[in-house]
Structure formats: C-alpha cells, structure tokens
Amino acid sequence: VNVLEITCQSAVSKIMVGEKLSLLSNYLGKGRTIIITDSNVRRLYGKEFPSAEVIELEPGERSKSLETVRMCYRRLVDLEADRSVFICGIGGGVVCDITGFVASTFLRGVGVGFAATTLLAQVDAAVGGKNGVDFNGYKNMVGTFRQPVFVLSDIRVLGTLPSREVACGLSEVVKTAVVGNDVLFAQLEAEVPALLALDPVLLEKVVTACARVKTAVVEQDEREQGRRRVLNFGHTLAHALEKTSSISHGQAVSLGMVFAAEYSVRKRRLPRTAADRIIRLLERMKLPVDFPENGRTLCEAVRKDKKRSGDAVRFVFLDGIGIPVVERIPLSELEAAIEDMC
Numbered sequence: 001v002n003v004l005e006i007t008c009q010s011a012v013s014k015i016m017v018g019e020k021l022s023l024l025s026n027y028l029g030k031g032r033t034i035i036i037t038d039s040n041v042r043r044l045y046g047k048e049f050p051s052a053e054v055i056e057l058e059p060g061e062r063s064k065s066l067e068t069v070r071m072c073y074r075r076l077v078d079l080e081a082d083r084s085v086f087i088c089g090i091g092g093g094v095v096c097d098i099t100g101f102v103a104s105t106f107l108r109g110v111g112v113g114f115a116a117t118t119l120l121a122q123v124d125a126a127v128g129g130k131n132g133v134d135f136n137g138y139k140n141m142v143g144t145f146r147q148p149v150f151v152l153s154d155i156r157v158l159g160t161l162p163s164r165e166v167a168c169g170l171s172e173v174v175k176t177a178v179v180g181n182d183v184l185f186a187q188l189e190a191e192v193p194a195l196l197a198l199d200p201v202l203l204e205k206v207v208t209a210c211a212r213v214k215t216a217v218v219e220q221d222e223r224e225q226g227r228r229r230v231l232n233f234g235h236t237l238a239h240a241l242e243k244t245s246s247i248s249h250g251q252a253v254s255l256g257m258v259f260a261a262e263y264s265v266r267k268r269r270l271p272r273t274a275a276d277r278i279i280r281l282l283e284r285m286k287l288p289v290d291f292p293e294n295g296r297t298l299c300e301a302v303r304k305d306k307k308r309s310g311d312a313v314r315f316v317f318l319d320g321i322g323i324p325v326v327e328r329i330p331l332s333e334l335e336a337a338i339e340d341m342c
C-alpha cells in the first residue's frame, strides 16, 4: 500500500493506494458509519462493504443534484444520525462529490472518508477535498471544500470498469502528467499497452504518481485561489464539448487538451514537438484528438459557461510538459481561437 498525506490548513487527509476495499472497516473508527454508494458499485462490491447502513444513489451524473443531497439529508435524519456520525462514500466521482457535500453540510459538518472505485476518482475526484453539485444545467455550481479523513483506492476494483469509464480515467491521468510531471508523462509513453490492459502493478504506480501530483498542488492552494487552477487544463473546451455533443467527459477532456496544447503552440509558448507528444499519447490511449467542426456552437457554449466570470477567462496554457501557466485572456480571443481551430 502506498500512503500519501495531504496536509492542509483545514485538516490532514490520508491517501492509501493499493489498499483492499474489504479492509475499509479498519479505517472507520469506533463510532457509527453510514455509507453512501450507487447501485452499480453496491451490486458489484456490496459484499466487501463494512457492516453499516447504506444510502444508495442512482448511478451517473444526473444524481449529482440538490435533490439527491436532500434525499441523503432525509435518510440521515430518519436514521437519527447525530454529529458523531462518519459518512463514507464508496464509488466514483459522483458518489464522492455528493458524499463530500452532504458530509460537509449535514449538522454543519461531520467526518467523511472515501473508497474511490473509478480510475477518475482515484486519480482526481476523491483527492483534494473539493466537492460539487450541479445546478440549473451548470456543473459543480454549488459545493464546498472539505478534506476526507482518508481516501482508499483499491486497484483491483478497476477491473470491472466499463471501457468508457476507463477512458475517462486515462484522460485525467494524461492531464495530471501534462500539468504536473514530465517524468510521469514519459513513463506513460513507455507503458501504453500495459495501461490499456489495466495492468494492476502499473496502475498502482500511476495512481500513486497522480495522487502525488494532486497532493502537491492542493497543499499549495487548497481553495483554488491560484496554483490549483492548473488542474483545469483542457477543461475549458471540454465542458463546452460535453454540452454540445454526446461525447463522454473523458473524450471531451482529451479534445480539450489537444486544443490547449495547439493554442499554446500558436502563442509561441509550447514547442511543436511537445504538443505532438501529447497528441500522440492521447491517440495511443485510444482517446479522440480530432476536433468536431462546430466552432460556432462551441463558442456559444463556452460563452454561456463563462458568463458568470465576466469577459475574461482563465486559460491553462503550457510552456512545456509539466509546466502549466494560467493566464487571463479576453473571452473574444478564446472564441477566435476556437472558431479558427474547430
């Protein structure tokens, strides 16, 4: 088991990569625990859950709503949960986001931990103490910061992920390497076949390396006032793509990263050869790299998404692999680049 710690002002969060889900009870303490999970995860792994009451969500992004949060509060009240309760989320990013939000608001905050069961949650969503709930068609519009006491990442459970979810996770793995660690990036380049085959030994190393990148960023900037924004690399266009087409989050992030790399080349920040390495790696991971030809629709989606933050956008450029730079640019400049490239 590889153990990392995030030490923030608010709390310490322990990340255990390679620990078994069946040993989760060892980390729960003596008080009462209530589990939040979704029906897929419960069906597949319910037998390994510690004995505790379970709140079960419908799987998928549609559950990341205030209605679900309200349902959880109602169940917690019915179960007569008090401030000593510990809430444990077992699932992917949706379960972790809902669990984090519920735990940080119920009775003004109770203890929370996660067993992350998707690659995306293990490398990203479960780590770092940020949660979000969608509202009125906007993603993550409402949320809080609250560090989980622990994040348990059992690599073995990734074996049952549908290929679409594997792709989502791999695309966040590439993102993490691109913004955080050129050595990790080179390792990914060298190990594509084993990664695609979900080789557990390699995955454990990769999940650990990604968690380490995120840990370092979060320790510098827990509340996303500065440095943490680099983790949004590729996500500006990705969110717009997700709204205007039927592609998955992972595919959208892949295209968003290609766009951000190409845009960085145009701005004479990133060498062409580095952008080509990023694109080639995504391609080899079977992620899409060719933009759809709908520049105008994309611009509208970006504009709608960014309306809240005024006429400027914080865009994550690259000066090199492992060297992200966040810059405020006028929305009009971003739109021109999108129309040009898409």
Ligand SMILES: NC(=O)c1ccc[n+]([C@@H]2O[C@H](COP(=O)([O-])OP(=O)(O)OC[C@H]3O[C@@H](n4cnc5c(N)ncnc54)[C@H](O)[C@@H]3O)[C@@H](O)[C@H]2O)c1
Pocket (backbone or CB within 6 Å): 038, 039, 040, 041, 044, 059, 060, 061, 064, 091, 092, 093, 094, 095, 097, 117, 118, 119, 120, 121, 124, 125, 126, 127, 128, 130, 131, 132, 139, 140, 157, 158, 159, 160, 161, 162, 165, 168
């Ligand atoms: N808070 C953060 O910092 C942060 C960061 C990145 C992403 N997110 C959020 O994470 C969410 C996406 O997370 P996700 O991709 O894990 O999606 P998800 O939680 O919807 O899980 C994807 C699907 O996989 C199923 N599943 C989970 N574990 C499984 C397993 N081991 N085997 C088989 N099936 C399994 C789920 O039931 C679901 O159907 C988004 O809402 C995103 O906004 C949050």
